[in-house]
Amino acid sequence: MKLDLLTSLYVFMLAAFIGFEVIRRVSPLLHTPLMSLTNALDAIAVVGAIILAGESHEHRALLAKVLGTIAIVAATSNIVGGFLITDRMLRMFKASGPRKQ
Amino acid sequence: MPTEHIIEATYLIATALFILSLKWLSSPATARRGVFAGEVGMLLAVVGTLMYHGIVEYKWIAIALVLGSIIGVPLGEVAMTAVPQRTALSHAFGALCVTLVGTAEYYLRTPDVPPFMMSVLSMEIILGSLTFTGSLMAAGKLQEILPQRPLTYKGQNFVNLGLLAVAVAVAVALVMHPEKMQLFPVIVAIPLVFGVMMIIPIGGADMPTVISLLNSYAGLSAAAMGFVLQSKLLIIAGALDGASGFILSVNMSKAMNRSFANVLFGAFGQEQASGAAGGAEQARSVRSATPEEAAAILAAANKVVVVPGYGMAVAQAQHKVRELYDALTKRGIDVKFGIHPVAGRMPGHMNVLLAEADIPYDKLLDMDEINGEFPQTDVALVIGANDVTNPAARTDHSSPIFGMPILDVDKARTVMVIKRSMGAGFAGIENPLYYMDKTLMLFGDAKNFVGAIVRELASGHE
Numbered sequence: 337m338k339l340d341l342l343t344s345l346y347v348f349m350l351a352a353f354i355g356f357e358v359i360r361r362v363s364p365l366l367h368t369p370l371m372s373l374t375n376a377l378d379a380i381a382v383v384g385a386i387i388l389a390g391e392s393h394e395h396r397a398l399l400a401k402v403l404g405t406i407a408i409v410a411a412t413s414n415i416v417g418g419f420l421i422t423d424r425m426l427r428m429f430k431a432s433g434p435r436k437q
Numbered sequence: 438m439p440t441e442h443i444i445e446a447t448y449l450i451a452t453a454l455f456i457l458s459l460k461w462l463s464s465p466a467t468a469r470r471g472v473f474a475g476e477v478g479m480l481l482a483v484v485g486t487l488m489y490h491g492i493v494e495y496k497w498i499a500i501a502l503v504l505g506s507i508i509g510v511p512l513g514e515v516a517m518t519a520v521p522q523r524t525a526l527s528h529a530f531g532a533l534c535v536t537l538v539g540t541a542e543y544y545l546r547t548p549d550v551p552p553f554m555m556s557v558l559s560m561e562i563i564l565g566s567l568t569f570t571g572s573l574m575a576a577g578k579l580q581e582i583l584p585q586r587p588l589t590y591k592g593q594n595f596v597n598l599g600l601l602a603v604a605v606a607v608a609v610a611l612v613m614h615p616e617k618m619q620l621f622p623v624i625v626a627i628p629l630v631f632g633v634m635m636i637i638p639i640g641g642a643d644m645p646t647v648i649s650l651l652n653s654y655a656g657l658s659a660a661a662m663g664f665v666l667q668s669k670l671l672i673i674a675g676a677l678d679g680a681s682g683f684i685l686s687v688n689m690s691k692a693m694n695r696s697f698a699n700v701l702f703g704a705f706g707q708e709q710a711s712g713a714a715g716g717a718e719q720a721r722s723v724r725s726a727t728p729e730e731a732a733a734i735l736a737a738a739n740k741v742v743v744v745p746g747y748g749m750a751v752a753q754a755q756h757k758v759r760e761l762y763d764a765l766t767k768r769g770i771d772v773k774f775g776i777h778p779v780a781g782r783m784p785g786h787m788n789v790l791l792a793e794a795d796i797p798y799d800k801l802l803d804m805d806e807i808n809g810e811f812p813q814t815d816v817a818l819v820i821g822a823n824d825v826t827n828p829a830a831r832t833d834h835s836s837p838i839f840g841m842p843i844l845d846v847d848k849a850r851t852v853m854v855i856k857r858s859m860g861a862g863f864a865g866i867e868n869p870l871y872y873m874d875k876t877l878m879l880f881g882d883a884k885n886f887v888g889a890i891v892r893e894l895a896s897g898h899e
Contacts, residue, residue: 340667341553341554341664344663344664344667344669344672347669347672347673348660348663348664348672348673348676351672351673351676351677351680352676352679352680354456354677355459355676355677355678355679355680355681356680356683356684358456358459358460358463358677359459359677359680359681359684360684361460361463362459362462362463363463363464363465363803364688364776364778364784364785364788364803365465365785365788365798365801365803366462366463366465366468366785366788367685367688367783367784367785367788368520368524368783368784368785368786368788368789369462369468369785369789370459370462370681370685370784370785371524371648371649371652371681371682371685371783371784371785372520372523372524372527373458373459373462373471373472373475374459374652374656374677374678374681374682375524375527375528375531375652375655375678376475376479377455377458377459377475377478377479377674377677377678378531378655378656378659378674378675378677378678379479379530379531379534380451380455380479380482380659380670380671380674381531381534381535381538381659381662381671381674381675382483382486382534383482383483383486383668383670383671384538384662384666384668384671385501385534385537385538386483386486386487386492386498387486387489387491387492387666388538388541388542389497389498389501390489390491390492390493390494390495390497390498391491391492391493392491392493392494393545395545396541396544396545399541399544400541400544400545401497403537403538403540403541404497404501404537404538404541405497405498405500405501406501406533406537407533407534407535407537407538408498408501408502408505408534409501409504409505409508410505410530410531410533410534410537411505411530411531411534412501412502412504412505412506412508412509413505413506413508413509413512413527413530414509414527414530414531414534415479415505415509416505416506416508416509416510416512416513417508417509417510417511417512417513417523417527418509418513418527419472419475419476419479419513420509420510420512420513420514421512421513421514421515421520421523422472423469423472424513424514425517425520425789425792425793426465426468426469426472427469428517428789428792428793428795429465429468429788429792429798430792430795430797430798431465431466431797431798431799432797432799432800
């Protein structure tokens with residue numbers, strides 16, 4: 337267990353560094369899509385909610401099921417809505433040059 | 438078990454795709470590929486999780502996935518002008534998910550929660566709940582369901598920090614005695630209240646910073662959830678989101694010349710207090726102009742820089758601005774847009790609105806890129822922006838916004854400002870730009886005024 341927590345800290349630290357390096361390069365032009373995209377990716381928390389809602393629990397099974405189900409709804413709406421709007425925004429960004437028809 | 442390995446493989450690939458997704462977002466040319474990568478990664482991870490043998494019942498999962506999608510579609514289809522409040526709402530949903538899972542995890546595991554686990558679980562709960570109510574409040578203010586005016590009272594910071602301190606103290610007690618179940622609701626409830634209190638003093642112009650900060654909190658709470666569930670995928674996604682929000686918060690606070698500590702404690706909005714500009718209410722004269730005059734000046738220019746602000750978004754003027762862009766470009770005039778990092782209500786807000794109006798993105802320039810060009814600019818046209826063009830930020834040490842980086846529109850040969858009236862901007866600060874000899878005030882609604890200029894240009898001398 338101890339080792340696992342330590343590993344988690346290393347994973348977090350490395351991911352944060354990667355995040356800084358990658359996201360620093362995102363042009364300010366795309367900061368709004370950046371926020372909606374990271375929001376959609378962040379909704380990967382749905383994975384934890386799915387396991388919570390689907391696993392069998394000896395105690396407090398109802399609590400786990402109810403909270404897990406609501407959590408899935410919240411995260412899924414972020415996934416669907418987040419990817420949809422990010423793509424809609426990015427489709428609007430066009431370079432100049434040959435004007436569109 | 439082979440299934441176990443397949444699940445781990447989907448998580449590993451999803452992690453790589455998430456990082457690539459953000460990497461591809463660095464340029465508009467590859468950005469859509471980035472969204473696709475994110476979608477594939479998400480799908481893989483969700484399908485992988487559904488294969489997990491511990492899941493005994495699928496009914497509620499299926500219902501929740503369908504219901505979430507039904508809610509998600511309209512949230513993805515909102516008008517571009519509603520993107521700031523949509524973003525705030527999605528931070529609230531993300532935080533809600535994290536808080537609910539954290540709460541359930543506590544009640545399932547107690548009393549057997551090791552200290553480190555209880556610490557990250559408390560962090561998940563505290564950050565999650567304050568982000569939930571904070572984001573709902575922000576969304577309410579942006580949607581104008583709640584008053585946009587900052588509400589401040591004496592001792593506000595003391596009350597807020599006090600609340601947070603109590604929550605942290607209770608969390609510490611829980612770390613030492615995880616079996617004290619009656620304490621747990623306290624670390625859910627206090628941050629919920631704190632989230633509301635944190636946003637009460639926030640005014641509209643501070644929203645870009647606040648949204649970025651809430652974004653960062655949402656990411657960090659998800660990462661904490663990853664620690665609790667021992668999910669590397671979640672830790673990484675949360676860290677990426679947290680880093681993104683952090684970078685944006687720092688950008689925004691720099692663009693408003695606020696210290697980072699100021700951002701971290703959420704104590705924005707009240708330092709303009711009584712302002713230094715109080716006595717300067719002499720009847721200084723401004724020059725105003727009609728659409729015809731403005732059109733004539735624009736038609737004679739070689740180089741025009743448009744500076745949009747929140748006023749353009751409020752008036753929904755971006756499509757008229759695009760018509761103006763077309764009309765001027767057709768005459769061979771070089772038209773560019775100068776965009777301040779905090780223009781609008783969230784990072785990148787103006788870019789999205791202008792891109793929606795079909796203005797090519799290579800004409801949308803960042804503050805640092807455009808500022809060198811103002812001395813060679815014939816006309817700087819300010820549409821619904823105020824404080825970000827205030828030259829007092831450069832010169833007047835007594836000004837509350839002194840030191841804030843601004844767009845140097847006053848260096849252009851002629852400045853035209855479209856504005857409803859002479860009222861001061863968000864910070865309540867006089868803008869000396871309006872009294873300069875080279876400045877022409879164009880009083881009126883941004884959409885109507887730009888429309889009138891376009892008509893003049895069309896009917897005028899071809």
